Amino acid sequence: MIDWKVSESGFDSSKNTSNGNKYLLGNGYMGVRGTLDEFEKDGYVAINLAGIYDQVGDAWREPLNAPNALYTYAVVDGVKLDANAFAPKSHTFTLDYRKALLTRESVWDVNGVTVTVKAERFASMPSPHLLGSRFVLTVDREAKVKLVAGIDSDVWDINGPHYDKVVGSTLDNSIKVVTTTHESADHVCVAEEIRTNFKAEAGSFEEPLKTLKTYEFTAEPGVEYVLDKLAAVYTSKDTDEFEAEAQKLAYDKAQAGYEAARQENIDMWESKWKVSEIIIEGDDKAMEATNYSLYHLHCIAPRHADSMSIAARGLSGQTYKGAVFWDTEMFMLDFFLFTEPAVAKTLMKYRIDTLQGAKNKAAGYGFDGAFYAWESQEGGFDGCSDYNVTDVFTGRPMRTFFKDKQIHISAAVVYGIMKYVRYTGDTSILNEGGAETVIECAKFYYSLLLKKVNSDKYELHDVIGPDEYHERVNNNGYTNRMAKYTFDAAAEIAAGKCDLDAAVVEKLGKQYDLADLAAKFADAAEHLYIPQPDPKTGVIEQFDGYLKLEDCSVDEVRSRLLHDKEYWGGAYGVAAHTQVIKQADVVTWLTLFADEFDDDTLLKNWSFYEPRTEHGSSLSACMYALLACRCGLSDWAYPFFMKSASADIKGGGKEWAGLVYIGGTHPAAAGGAYMNVVKGFGGFSIKNGEVCVEPALPSNWTRLAYNINYGGKLYHIDIKDGKADITVS
Amino acid sequence: MIDWKVSESGFDSSKNTSNGNKYLLGNGYMGVRGTLDEFEKDGYVAINLAGIYDQVGDAWREPLNAPNALYTYAVVDGVKLDANAFAPKSHTFTLDYRKALLTRESVWDVNGVTVTVKAERFASMPSPHLLGSRFVLTVDREAKVKLVAGIDSDVWDINGPHYDKVVGSTLDNSIKVVTTTHESADHVCVAEEIRTNFKAEAGSFEEPLKTLKTYEFTAEPGVEYVLDKLAAVYTSKDTDEFEAEAQKLAYDKAQAGYEAARQENIDMWESKWKVSEIIIEGDDKAMEATNYSLYHLHCIAPRHADSMSIAARGLSGQTYKGAVFWDTEMFMLDFFLFTEPAVAKTLMKYRIDTLQGAKNKAAGYGFDGAFYAWESQEGGFDGCSDYNVTDVFTGRPMRTFFKDKQIHISAAVVYGIMKYVRYTGDTSILNEGGAETVIECAKFYYSLLLKKVNSDKYELHDVIGPDEYHERVNNNGYTNRMAKYTFDAAAEIAAGKCDLDAAVVEKLGKQYDLADLAAKFADAAEHLYIPQPDPKTGVIEQFDGYLKLEDCSVDEVRSRLLHDKEYWGGAYGVAAHTQVIKQADVVTWLTLFADEFDDDTLLKNWSFYEPRTEHGSSLSACMYALLACRCGLSDWAYPFFMKSASADIKGGGKEWAGLVYIGGTHPAAAGGAYMNVVKGFGGFSIKNGEVCVEPALPSNWTRLAYNINYGGKLYHIDIKDGKADITVS
Helix, strand or coil: CCCCCCCECCCCCCHHHHHHHEEEEEEEEEEECCCCCCHHHHHHHCCCEEEEEEEECCCEEEEEEEEEEEEEEECCCCCCCCCCCCCCCCCEEEEEECEEEEEEEEEEEEEEEEEEEEEEEECCCCCCCEEEEEEEEEEEEEEEEEEEEEECCCCCCCCEEEEEEEEEEEEECCEEEEEEEEECCCCCEEEEEEECCCCCEEEEEEEEEEEEEEEEEEECCCCCEEEEEEEEECCCCCCCCCHHHHHHHHHHHHHCCCCHHHHHHHHHHHHHHHHHHCCCCCCCHHHHHHHHHHHHHHHHCCCCCCCCCCCCCCCCCCHHHCEECCHHHHHHHHHHHHHHHHHHHHHHHHHCCCCCHHHHHHCCHHHCCCCCCCCCCCHHCCCCCCCCECCCCCCCCCCHHHHHHHHHHHHHHHEEEEEEEEHHHCHHHHHHHHHHHHHHHHHHHHHCCEEEECCCCCCCCEEEECCCCCECCCCCCHHHHHHHHHHHHHHHHHCCCCCCCCHHHHHHHHHHHHHHHHHHHHHHHHHECCCCCCCCCCCCCCCCCHHHHHHHHHHHHCCCCCCCCCCCCCCCCCCCECEEEEECCCHHHHHHHHHHCCCHHHHHHHHHHHHHHHCCCCCCCCHHCCCCCCHHCCHHHHHHHHHCCCCCCCCCCCCCCCCCCCCCCCCHHHHHHHHHHHHHHHEEECCCCCEEECCCCCCCCCEEEEEEECEEEEEEEEEEECEEHHHCC | CCCCCEEECCCCHHHHHHHHHHCCCCCEEEEEECCCCCCCCHHHCEEEEEEEEEECCCCCCCCEEEEEEEEEEECCCCCCCCCCCCCCCCEEEEEEECCCCEEEEEEEECCCCCEEEHHHEEEECCCCCCEEEEEEEEECEEEEEEEEEEEECCCCCCCCCHHHHHHHHEECCEEEEEEECCCCCCEEEEEEEEEEECCCCCEHHHHHHHEEEEEEEEEEEEECCEEEEEEEEECCCCCCHHHHHHHHHHHHHHHHHHHHHHHHHHHHHHHHHHHHCCCEEEEEEHHHHHHHHHHHHHHCCCCCCCCCCCCCCCCCCCHHHHHHHHHHHHHHHHHHHCCCCHHEEEEEEHHCCCCHHHHHHHHHCCCCCCCCCCECHHHHCCCCCEEEEECCCEEEEEEEHEEEEEEEEHEEEEEEEHEEEEEECCHHHHHHHHHHHHHHHHHHHHHHCECCCCEEEECCCCCCCCCCCCCCCCCHHHHHHHHHHHHHHHHHHCCCCCCCCCHHHHHHHHHHCCHHHHHHHHHHHHHHHCCCCCCCCCCCCCCCCHCCCCCCCCHHHHHCCCCHHHCCCCCCCCCCCCECCCCCCHHHHHHHHHHHHCCCHHHHHHHHHHHHHHCCCCCCHHHHHHHHCCCHHHHHHHHHHHHHHHCEEEEECEEEECCCCCCCCCHHHHHHHHHHHHHCCCEEEEECCCCEEEECCCCCCCCEEEEEECCCCCEEEECEEEEEEEECC
16 A cells, blocks of 8 residues: 655755645645745745736736745754755655645754754645644754744746735734735735744844744754744735735634644545545555545645636646646546536636637637637636747747637537536536537637538638647547537537526527527538548548658657757647657547447557657647557556656656746646546446446556545445446445 | 840859859750850859759759750860960950840960950750850960860759760761750750861860860961851650751751851841830830840740740749749730730640649649649649758758649639630630630639638638748638639630630530539639728738738848848748738739729739838739839839849849759749830730720830730830820731
8 A cells, every 4th residue: 555645855956846846735726836944936936826817028927926925944053944055964855645744854964963844834725725834943952043934925936026016014923915916916915823832032024025033042952943834825816805814814723723724634635535535456656646646636626716727737836827728628627527526617617707708719810609718817818829939949939829720629618518517417507607608619610610612511720639749730630529529519508408597598599599509500510520530541630631741750750850949840840741749639539539439440540649649748648548448458558547647746847948947737647647547447437327337457456446426426436356346325 | 225235344253153144045945054165064054955854863853954065165275265264364245135146255365375265156046956156266376276166964953963874976077965864764965066167187085974076276366267066956855856856957057057047046036026126215224124034035935836834934044943833824924925926825835735734733632623833844743842941040941832832823824824815816725725724723723612601702721822921821812813713714614605616615515514614613703702902991901810910011020030041931931920021912913903993992002012022032023013003103113113124134133042053034024024014114905805005104214115916917006205106017
């Protein structure tokens, strides 16, 4: 069995960025990068806030990092204990991802005095505005100690600074900072209460952008000097009373004591694990990687909101502009749907509530309906730039078409909504705007449909599919199939076949000519061209003309790079005129719609596309794993599953693009790993309204157990010796 | 008045490439670059052959250069007289473009002996396989002279060598070389006869790839030692008896004497000038540039053939692969149509006879009908590469879309055929395959027509218009209007409204469902979307979304270049995402279809697009000049006209792309200059079957006179004092 911990010994400042992700804490409202108490912006500290953004000048719009409430350090006999500047003689860093507690223990030798700092911290899941930390110092010989604790508003930003104004204040053991953002004059308030278990000469001091208290005392050997912080973060978007609320929460929690807040958090996490934990016997590495992945999904679940989604890099920072991509619907949704459907609804409500943004985007391009943002920020604003890549040879921004041409995003939204409705049977989401959303997405595709004058079939031209290395292609199979899905769903809704409230039906009837739409969408679904398997090879062409491109290996394409950071796609990238693709594309389609093909076709396409896939996206491997499982090839699936499951636990990965930090966690890979375990190896599906389990475990797994929340009941599925035992509670 | 000569004094080897074009001789069968008798391949000698091509390996396919029949040099007292290696003390080079005679006179000081070489050469228009040259040497003091004369088969090639085998032989005063090409084992035979007016010790010798005779003698002061050459060039594509024919022609002409052949050529040129010369009073520079331009058009007119076209760089070499572009139909056709309609028919017959190549190209892309080659070689083979430009930053070939997307080429063919038919009233060309050609071009566009499912209009997507800097655009106005022209013409033919032979009608009726096609093409012409002038600004958008591109000046775009040879177009070129265009695009459309717009709209578009036009193509200026004339602004037109007319006479221009020679003559600019004079300033048109002249001369022109061949009669148009005097003969 596993110990539910990731940890390391020894301090290495070169790991500060990757550890920020690996040891991340989070509660959906905020993510706290895994850094040390004494770190400042050059240590890549971030308390990343969900759903609040700011833009400065022409730089990319990105989410806010709050002032760092957990800033604390010790000065012993005049020496500042900062691991980055003064190496500790021993150091351990441990994340207990069952309890969601991050601890560090560092020992310094300060001119013969052995000083030990043990600290732990958490981001409260039950109280999502709350952070807690405990900082404990001991010495082996008497020493003069100054503890410095407070709020560091000199935050790390990628495209900042976002705070035009920072006002800090201290009173007794309370500290408060209120900031004002650049673009919309939003405010972030961080209030914290400090409690100590010792007598000290207390003071306070200000450095630029830092609001600090000091505690000076003479430390005796063997005594534990404890400094607790309970801090609250609120923004003016949460409530007009953000200052009062923050102060009150910090104060109340401080009065109840650190231990109580800590335990509440552990208890709530335990309740989540009771449902979501995955038990794998015979393969601890897989069990660890899988549950660690689920830890990250729990960290970013927006439980505090009823309409919010998850950014592509979760709450690990400002990378990818803190924006919501198709990752949520296509890769993360299943986990929440199967374990905590309320979160799934919250995710989809975000899309419904940003419909106007999607309509604006469509109108901006001259289309009807709703074209969802490729990189969605508040209100559905598309944070995606027209120029996403820098040409390494000229230093010029390259015109990319992710925003304009990746039209499959709207279908992902429809897919998510309908999946929620079909899985839960809860049509409330359709009544609450979902029906209109689906119709608007269908209207969008309808306005894009082209028909050759001398042909009956409808086509979608000039798109980018999941494989972003091939831009502006016609009839991308994935895109066309997803558009057909959208037409089918919208036709169903427009034809009154979904169980909507009468008032909603009436409202929709006023808004639309539903009979006309139902007929149009049904016609579109019928005539939309869906590429078919080649009769001889079984291979489905990814888009018109794909098979005429140069057929060469991924290694061959890689060998043509002239610069290790050059972009493989675009008009002239090394992959662009070859069959080498970035990520699962046809395979993603076949995974989603496997029932529409025979196993032979599935396998032939897997075998054709896999050697041509760079897997240059963390969204790729899990689709290959899922399809291999579907073909009964669990052992083929296994390495792809492990790649997904290990995306974050192994650390590292691509962190820098030139001087821009692009690292972060990979929640889509985490969600993919979950799907692999439960739907792939675990063989879970719903058939005719019944939980159905057709397992196919990797050969080294002796047992797999997981729980599924379905129809208001919890199904405990325990697979051993090729048989699945299902109990319900 | 002008002296009909271009000339220069002093020798400068850096001008060898540009002088090759400026002093070109030609007769439609071959072009002889303006080089000196003693030059070899490093002096860029070429006898460029029309309509015969070769490809070596993966290099570009290009036309053949024949072995140099005119290779001759003198050795005086052991010193070789080669201007490139040994500077002459004086040198003049003169092209009499009325007589089509190129002469050089070079004087060397050879150790105190003054040696004068006077030479002249011609490419016979009446006898198009014939070249003649006369080499005259005099000395001022006795000297030992060796004249070396023969055939140099070590030809200059851009993508050669093209001859796998060269067999040379000499017999008495006859020399013969037969070569065998690489790709198709075609043969080129050069046979020549040498005649001298002096006694000498004759010999022969071979150097690698050179077949030479020598004449050694002691020269006396003041005596003219004359060496005449009459040489014939035939290929195995001309006749199976190419060797015998070449030998016979050279021998017969030699027996009749150099003077006779020279005079025949002058006489025939004079007969052409009698019809085609342009008289301009008050502006010798314009008269000279215009007639010099016409000289070049005469040099490349394929009078020897009944089905042949003209390459974009004429017969000035292998540049642009010796391929035929839309230049012929859109820029050169008028000159021949108005002065020598038989040549116009020959040009259009080439397109008809390469229909199969165009059908093959269309089928290769999955389209119906005929998609003409962007760079047409024999049989309509498209010599255009998928990679036409080299990225200066990476050295990689860049994927370009000239071949795939410049669909307006097929409409240019239809435009040329219908223009010929309508101007001449001669429908024979329709009976001889033209009708089928027009129908196949219409079928091509019909198979490309797209219709948004929710709209009635038809569209053409993913094209490149005349402005090549913007790739893969939708609804390029020029392209759509030309496609509509094609539908209109084809509908007329299919509906039996053209006066075709009964047998042809019967044959077409078997081949096509003509009623169905007539209906489809009429429907297509009616519904094809043609962008309209903006009601407020009058501006027509060049393609969908053009006006949303960055609006900046040509200078601003130029200032963004990081490398002086970088490509402005393509996906990321400096112009690609701005409104800066390479050449007239909307303006070309408005010039061709001016009657469909009011003058205000014409002028507004001229004024809008001109500052946004780089004029990076020699096809651009004349369209701006023509449209300005149409708007009554002759003085606005004048500088653009002079730019077109001077394209070759001024010499220079873009000659090198990296190490690849891209220089050559600009027959489309020459044709454009002709159109400017005759249709623009000269105001010539046909209205209701009558010659109509509405002149608008530039303010410095006191008289303009030109002749028009119309309806079998020659119209002499003489414009003075704003009035046109028309006489007919």
